[in-house]
Amino acid sequence: MKKLMQNAVIILPIFLLITGSQLKSQALTADDIKAQMVKEWERAKTYTVDYLNAMPADKYSFVAADSIRSFAQQMLHLAGGNIFLMMNATDQKVPPVFGNPNLENSPGAQKKDSVMIYVTASYDYCINSVKNTDINKWGEKKKIFGFEETRLALMIKTFEHQTHHRAQTTIYIRRQGIKPPQERLF
Numbered sequence: 001m002k003k004l005m006q007n008a009v010i011i012l013p014i015f016l017l018i019t020g021s022q023l024k025s026q027a028l029t030a031d032d033i034k035a036q037m038v039k040e041w042e043r044a045k046t047y048t049v050d051y052l053n054a055m056p057a058d059k060y061s062f063v064a065a066d067s068i069r070s071f072a073q074q075m076l077h078l079a080g081g082n083i084f085l086m087m088n089a090t091d092q093k094v095p096p097v098f099g100n101p102n103l104e105n106s107p108g109a110q111k112k113d114s115v116m117i118y119v120t121a122s123y124d125y126c127i128n129s130v131k132n133t134d135i136n137k138w139g140e141k142k143k144i145f146g147f148e149e150t151r152l153a154l155m156i157k158t159f160e161h162q163t164h165h166r167a168q169t170t171i172y173i174r175r176q177g178i179k180p181p182q183e184r185l186f
Helices: 002-024 030-054 071-090 112-132 151-174
Strands: 141-144 147-150
Touching: 030 071, 030 112, 030 151, 071 112, 071 141, 071 151, 141 151, 147 151
Parallel strands: none
Antiparallel strands: 141 147
C-alpha cells in the first residue's frame, strides 16, 4: 500500500500536468498562421524603421569596412530582397516604386528620405502579400536560384534575409558611437 501511495504521489502530478495542458491547448488555424506572419512582418518593419532613424542622415553613406555596402546600400539591399523574394513566394504585383531593380547602387536612392521610402514600401509589400495570398497555396513548390521550395519556405527565407541585413547594420550604428535600437522580440 505504501508503494502504491508513493507511485500515486509521483504519477498524479504528471498526469494532471499532461491532461491539464491538453485541455488548454487549441489547434492553430490557417487564419492564425497568416495573422502571426503579418504580425511578425509588422514588428520587423517597426524594428527596421528604428534602425533607419538611429543612423544620422549624414552617415547613410558610411561604410563600416572596405569592400562592403554602405549603410544606405545595406538597407536598400534589404528592401530589394524583400520585394524580389516575396514576389517569388506569392506572385503578388510589385509596386511601381520598385521599377529600378538595382536600387542599392542608384545614386538617387542613397539619401535617408529615399531609403526610408523604399524600405518601408518593401515591408508594406511583404505585409500585403502575406495578407492577400491564398494560404491554401502556401504548400505549392516554386523554383528559385535552382532550389525548389514551398511558397511558405520562401516567405520564411524572405523574413530571414531582412533580419540578416538589418543585423549587419548594427556595426554601422555602433561605429558612429550610437547605441543600436533595443531588440523588438515581441
